[in-house]
Amino acid sequence: MDQQPSSSCDQRILASDVDFDTRIQRLLNDDDNLSDVSSEADDSDQDPNYVPSDSDSSNCDYNDSSDDEDIMLEDAVGVVTVDNYLDSQPQVLHGKNGYEWSTVEPPRNRRTPAHNIIRGLSGLTAEAKAVGENPTKKDVWKLIFTDSMIDTIVKETNRKLTELRGRISDHTSKYNYNPCDQVEVRALLGLFLYTSIFKSGHEDMRSLFNKDPTGRPIFLATMSCKRFEILISCLRFDDSTTREQRKAEDKAAAISDLFNQLISNGRGLFCPKANVTVDEMLVPFRGKCRFKQYMPKKPAKYGIKIFCMADSGSSYLCNAFIYTGKNCYSVGLTRDEQQLLKSTQTVIKLTKHIERTNRNVTADNWFTSIELVDQLKLRGLTFVGTIKKNKKEIPPEFLPHRQRRVGSSLYAFHNNTTLLSVVPKKNKAVLLISSMHHDIETNSEINKPEIVGYYNKTKGGVDTLDMKTSIYGSNRKTRRWPMAVFYAIINIASVNAFILFLCYRGSPVLTRFQFIKQLAFELVEPHIRRRLEMPNLRADLKKTILSVLGQEQERGEVRDDRLQKRKTCSICPYEKKRKTQYKCIECENAICLECSRKVCLNCAR
Numbered sequence: 001m002d003q004q005p006s007s008s009c010d011q012r013i014l015a016s017d018v019d020f021d022t023r024i025q026r027l028l029n030d031d032d033n034l035s036d037v038s039s040e041a042d043d044s045d046q047d048p049n050y051v052p053s054d055s056d057s058s059n060c061d062y063n064d065s066s067d068d069e070d071i072m073l074e075d076a077v078g079v080v081t082v083d084n085y086l087d088s089q090p091q092v093l094h095g096k097n098g099y100e101w102s103t104v105e106p107p108r109n110r111r112t113p114a115h116n117i118i119r120g121l122s123g124l125t126a127e128a129k130a131v132g133e134n135p136t137k138k139d140v141w142k143l144i145f146t147d148s149m150i151d152t153i154v155k156e157t158n159r160k161l162t163e164l165r166g167r168i169s170d171h172t173s174k175y176n177y178n179p180c181d182q183v184e185v186r187a188l189l190g191l192f193l194y195t196s197i198f199k200s201g202h203e204d205m206r207s208l209f210n211k212d213p214t215g216r217p218i219f220l221a222t223m224s225c226k227r228f229e230i231l232i233s234c235l236r237f238d239d240s241t242t243r244e245q246r247k248a249e250d251k252a253a254a255i256s257d258l259f260n261q262l263i264s265n266g267r268g269l270f271c272p273k274a275n276v277t278v279d280e281m282l283v284p285f286r287g288k289c290r291f292k293q294y295m296p297k298k299p300a301k302y303g304i305k306i307f308c309m310a311d312s313g314s315s316y317l318c319n320a321f322i323y324t325g326k327n328c329y330s331v332g333l334t335r336d337e338q339q340l341l342k343s344t345q346t347v348i349k350l351t352k353h354i355e356r357t358n359r360n361v362t363a364d365n366w367f368t369s370i371e372l373v374d375q376l377k378l379r380g381l382t383f384v385g386t387i388k389k390n391k392k393e394i395p396p397e398f399l400p401h402r403q404r405r406v407g408s409s410l411y412a413f414h415n416n417t418t419l420l421s422v423v424p425k426k427n428k429a430v431l432l433i434s435s436m437h438h439d440i441e442t443n444s445e446i447n448k449p450e451i452v453g454y455y456n457k458t459k460g461g462v463d464t465l466d467m468k469t470s471i472y473g474s475n476r477k478t479r480r481w482p483m484a485v486f487y488a489i490i491n492i493a494s495v496n497a498f499i500l501f502l503c504y505r506g507s508p509v510l511t512r513f514q515f516i517k518q519l520a521f522e523l524v525e526p527h528i529r530r531r532l533e534m535p536n537l538r539a540d541l542k543k544t545i546l547s548v549l550g551q552e553q554e555r556g557e558v559r560d561d562r563l564q565k566r567k568t569c570s571i572c573p574y575e576k577k578r579k580t581q582y583k584c585i586e587c588e589n590a591i592c593l594e595c596s597r598k599v600c601l602n603c604a605r
Contacts, residue, residue, distance in 0.1 A: 066364035067297055069386050070459065072424040073452055093395035093412055099370070101395055101412035101419060105440050115382055115416075116436060118274050119357045124503050128269040134506030137519040143500070144265050144493045145189070149258060150182050156236035157185070164234065176226050177234075183527050187222050188231055190523030192474040192490050194218060197516050201475050205229060211540075220541065221531075221548040222524045237482060251290055251324040255482040255489075262489050263320050266496050267353060270503075272311035272318050276354065277461030278347050278363040280323075281306050284475065285484040291324045292481070299470075304485060309350040310461040312362060316499045317465055317492050319350045322485070344372045348379070356380035360436050362458040373417055373435050382436040384455050387419075389431055394419075400429040409449050411440050420451050468495050472516060494519070525549075558601055559585045571595040 093101045131139045158179040165177035180188075195201050198216065200208060208216050209225035219228070237258045238246075246253035284300035285292060293305045305323040310316060321328065329345040330338040337348055347367050358380055365386040370393045373383050389399055398410055398421040410421040418439075420432045434451045443453035469491035478484055498515045501507050510518075531537070532545050546552065563583050567590035572578045580592040 066366060066386055069365065069430045070456075072428065073386075073422065073430055074456055093397055095391075095393040095395055097392040099393035099414070101414050103410075103412055105411065106413055106438055108439055113416075113438070115358050115377075115380070117358055120271060122271045122273040124500065125269055125271060128500060128503075132506075133504055135501075135504060136522065137497070137501060137515060138522040140501045140504075141493070141497045141519055141523070143269055144262065144497050146261070146265055147182070149261055150185055152258065153185055153235065153237060154180060154182055156238060156240070157231070157234050159240070160234040160236050161230075164230075176224075176230050180231065183530065184223075184231075187524045187527035188228070189490065190520040191219060191222055191228065192487070193494060193516050193520035193523070195476070196472040196474040196491070196494070197513055197520070201473060202477060217544050217548055218521075218524065221528050221545045223527070223531075232476070232483075235483065235486065237486065252322045252485075255485045256322065259320075259322060259485060259489060262493060263317070266316075266492075267318055269500060270311075270316050270318070270496070272316065272354065272359065273313050275312040275360045275362060275458045275461075276309050276318060276351070277312045277458060278307070278309050278350055278361055278367055279459075279462035281308055281462055281466045281469075283484055283488045285478075285481050287479045287481060287484075289481040291322075293323070304481060306488070307346055307350060308462045308465065310465050312458040312461040314499050315461055315465040315468060316496055319353065321349065340375065341369055341371055343367045344369060344375055347372055348375060351376070351379070351381060354381070358382070360384060360458070362455060362461070364459070365431075368433060370417075370433075373433060377416070377435060382434075384434045384436055384451065384458070385432065386455070387431045387433045389429070394431065398429065398431060400427050402427060404429070413438070418451065420449055422449065422452060465492075465495060468512070472512065561585050563590060569595060 091103050093103060095101070128143060131143065161177050161179055165174055168174055168177065194216070195203075195208075200216075205228065206225055207214060208219045209228070211220065219225075223231075237255050238253060243253050250256050252259075282293065282295055282298045282300055282303040282305055284303045286302045289304060291304065292302060294302055295305070306320050307323060308320040309318050311318060321331075326342065329342050329349065332349060332352075333345060337345060340348070343366060347361060347363065351361060356379070360382045361376060361384075363383070363385040365388045368383075368385040368387040369391065376383050387394070395412065398412065398419065400423075404410075404423045406423050406426055408423050412419040416435055416438060418434045418437050420434070422430050422432070424430055432451050432455060434454075437451050437454070441450040442448065443450050446453050469488065472491070472494065473487070474490050475484070475487040478487075494516055495512075497519070498512050501510075501515060528545055528548065532542065532549075537545075561582050561584075563581050566579045566581050567583075569576075569578045569580050569592040570589040571591060572595060578592050578594075580590055582591055582593065582596065583589060584591050584596070
């Protein structure tokens with residue numbers, strides 16, 4: 001029987017074959033092998049005009065499909081070549097709304113484009129340099145967590161302590177509700193920082209204050225367990241008498257003033273480098289909150305969302321705002337800016353203070369749109385990011401297609417904007433857009449398009465910040481959402497303070513663990529020394545405090561152990577009626593030699 005010839009589709013075609021291009025072209029020209037697969041485009045992306053829900057935590061407004069695209073970009077194979085899929089297509093492509101793209105690479109210019117030349121110096125500002133070239137950790141911390149913020153906490157916390165003190169009838173417990181001051185609040189912040197490096201945020205509070213070896217002497221030396229518990233329960237950050245009025249315009253009124261002050265302080269101390277990252281972070285919280293969000297791909301899943309802009313290199317938080325509903329995006333924007341997409345408003349709001357500096361903004365596909373790219377151009381900023389495939393400006397040729405080879409890429413250009421489509425897997429495509437890159441260029445180190453390499457390098461600014469705050473986090477279990485945000489404030493302040501500290505010339509090289517440990521001690525030390533001066537301090541507590549401070553208890557003169565007149569031993573049975581001329585040097589009770597033990601002069605002191 002004659003052997004049946006195998007069809008062309010059954011033959012294996014290797015990229016190493018000499019006639020690789022010819023055989024591929026033959027397959028493409030075979031009408032029987034072609035099929036309309038435009039329906040295979042990944043339409044799982046959500047509507048770009050989707051508005052976040054502010055009703056409850058069951059609605060999630062943030063599309064996490066960008067995480068899958070980022071993973072595909074990182075795991076994608078090296079680029080073989082620029083796809084010749086469009087060789088037979090016209091040089092001008094159109095999106096669904098008629099938006100025009102050109103497949104012809106614009107002429108290259110040897111000079112760096114003006115919009116890619118950064119204006120302004122990065123690093124410490126004049127305000128940060130005012131503390132000198134060799135500041136202490138506490139000095140840097142006070143630049144971010146200022147005295148005015150401490151005063152606000154002290155004032156409102158004392159208001160709550162006074163209210164609770166009036167309800168207590170037991171006079172022996174009232175001293176735990178005494179008013180606090182700046183020194184004690186800073187000591188409380190120091191203990192929060194200690195819990196972050198001890199990884200004891202979820203540890204039972206009483207175990208931290210145990211007197212046995214399992215406890216933490218630094219906690220015992222700073223304050224009592226009861227006082228620590230009461231201060232946490234009474235911490236307040238705003239005027240409760242006017243809160244209801246302010247909540248009409250700001251749902252996060254209970255903490256927003258303190259949060260905004262922290263962001264304002266950090267923004268004035270550090271200038272980001274050439275690239276910033278815009279993304280969101282989730283503050284873990286499962287209690288009652290009107291603007292709690294559910295994000296299934298986040299580790300905590302439930303919490304309070306914060307939109308952030310961080311320096312891509314150092315992860316320094318430059319700007320942020322709390323998401324409280326669909327109306328929070330437009331706060332602080334002009335009337336024209338409020339007509340833009342919610343995602344565009346978010347980026348414009350976060351990048352206000354770096355406009356006209358020619359810095360680049362990197363973001364994922366939830367933020368990205370042609371509108372955003374054009375708006376940032378008008379404000380002197382460039383943009384690099386992934387973009388959803390359901391945008392009306394995207395040409396159909398850039399969507400996933402069976403004819404496109406894995407590792408290939410397509411480019412299109414429009415008015416200093418470059419659109420890139422990369423095939424990381426079969427029948428998959430990831431779209432990126434850049435107003436910073438203007439030609440077809442491959443990163444030789446990773447063998448991928450330069451836009452892909454730059455995006456992978458700069459996309460993790462906020463994610464790295466989120467990772468740092470979770471590694472050394474002071475979060476404790478709470479039912480009050482303002483406390484959850486307050487713990488996030490402490491975590492962010494410790495990250496920013498560490499980055500600032502390393503920028504000073506005279507600063508030693510420290511790990512973040514060492515920095516937080518030394519900073520925490522500088523915060524609690526003044527309160528510990530003040531507590532040591534209390535006249536009625538217990539002897540065991542005084543010994544603990546001296547041990548924490550690295551001091552030895554002062555040794556006095558040994559008192560005389562002889563009585564002026566013989567007395568009956570206070571320990572022997574009454575029937576013996578044993579007289580003695582000695583006494584105990586501690587309790588001064590009469591004691592015979594049989595009931596006593598010898599102690600050297602050094603120990604007696």
